[in-house]
Amino acid sequence: MTFTDTTVSVVIGGTSGIGAAVAKALSERPGRVEIASRATGLDIADTAVVAAYFQNLGLIDHLIVTAGSSAPGGKVADIDLDAAKAAFDVKFWGSIVLAREAAKTMRAGGTITFTSGFLARRTVPGTFVKTAMNAALEATAKILARELAPLRINVVSPGLTRTEAYSGMTGEARDTMFDRAAATLPAGRFGEPQDIAQGYLFAIDNPFVTGAVIDIEGGALIN
Numbered sequence: 574m575t576f577t578d579t580t581v582s583v584v585i586g587g588t589s590g591i592g593a594a595v596a597k598a599l600s601e602r603p604g605r606v607e608i609a610s611r612a613t614g615l616d617i618a619d620t621a622v623v624a625a626y627f628q629n630l631g632l633i634d635h636l637i638v639t640a641g642s643s644a645p646g647g648k649v650a651d652i653d654l655d656a657a658k659a660a661f662d663v664k665f666w667g668s669i670v671l672a673r674e675a676a677k678t679m680r681a682g683g684t685i686t687f688t689s690g691f692l693a694r695r696t697v698p699g700t701f702v703k704t705a706m707n708a709a710l711e712a713t714a715k716i717l718a719r720e721l722a723p724l725r726i727n728v729v730s731p732g733l734t735r736t737e738a739y740s741g742m743t744g745e746a747r748d749t750m751f752d753r754a755a756a757t758l759p760a761g762r763f764g765e766p767q768d769i770a771q772g773y774l775f776a777i778d779n780p781f782v783t784g785a786v787i788d789i790e791g792g793a794l795i796n
């Protein structure tokens with residue numbers, strides 16, 4: 574799609590990781606890029622705050638959602654249900670509320686691009702919260718692509734990507750995880766935020782893409 578001086582792109586989660594890479598790429602184009610997260614006062618689990626945010630923003634063209642990276646791990650039988658529901662409130666319900674509010678003020682030709690993750694379609698014991706909320710988001714995005722047409726709605730599904738999401742791990746554990754991914758993935762590397770950012774640009778730029786899930790995961794799903 575053509576970017577002009579009046580194009581407004583909004584990256585929710587743009588303060589870190591993949592979202593920051595998308596915001597940087599979009600900021601090299603004409604127009605304005607708004608970034609938001611809890612650090613800027615926008616908690617996407619708070620429906621009223623999200624509604625007020627878009628009312629204040631006015632007309633927009635593109636919404637990119639990368640917010641929310643944490644979810645409790647563990648077996649279904651052992652999971653902390655409150656933590657699991659809180660993760661859903663952010664990543665799944667937060668994404669849905671963002672889309673609902675953004676669509677009200679989106680100009681013709683607009684796009685919404687969500688973020689899921691490769692675990693949506695990979696069966697790994699102990700990860701069901703990520704699997705369930707990302708699968709739910711991918712399924713709902715396809716419904717939204719019908720309901721909100723001709724706005725285009727897509728999902729980017731990243732594989733393991735080196736971002737601040739893993740800053741809570743020790744340096745050694747993090748290096749081991751990324752080294753193992755590079756050694757075992759068909760692509761022979763782990764992801765960098767810039768690799769994933771290209772998926773959002775593709776979804777925005779290609780006018781024939783809607784209801785799509787764009788896998789950028791180094792081959793994790795064929796491994």
Ligand SMILES: NC(=O)c1ccc[n+]([C@@H]2O[C@H](COP(=O)([O-])OP(=O)(O)OC[C@H]3O[C@@H](n4cnc5c(N)ncnc54)[C@H](OP(=O)(O)O)[C@@H]3O)[C@@H](O)[C@H]2O)c1
Pocket residue numbers: 585586587588589590591592609610611612613615616617618639640641642643663664688689690691730731732733734735736737738739
């Ligand atoms: N990195 C990976 O390996 C990987 C793999 C598969 C899928 N993904 C998905 O890719 C997306 C981006 O991940 P990332 O690695 O870039 O994570 P990240 O570096 O931790 O960035 C997450 C962003 O979300 C924001 N955020 C978190 N909770 C929020 C909330 N309640 N309201 C508003 N903003 C919130 C954070 O900012 P604040 O803390 O300021 O709110 C931050 O800007 C996530 O959906 C993640 O599940 C990542």
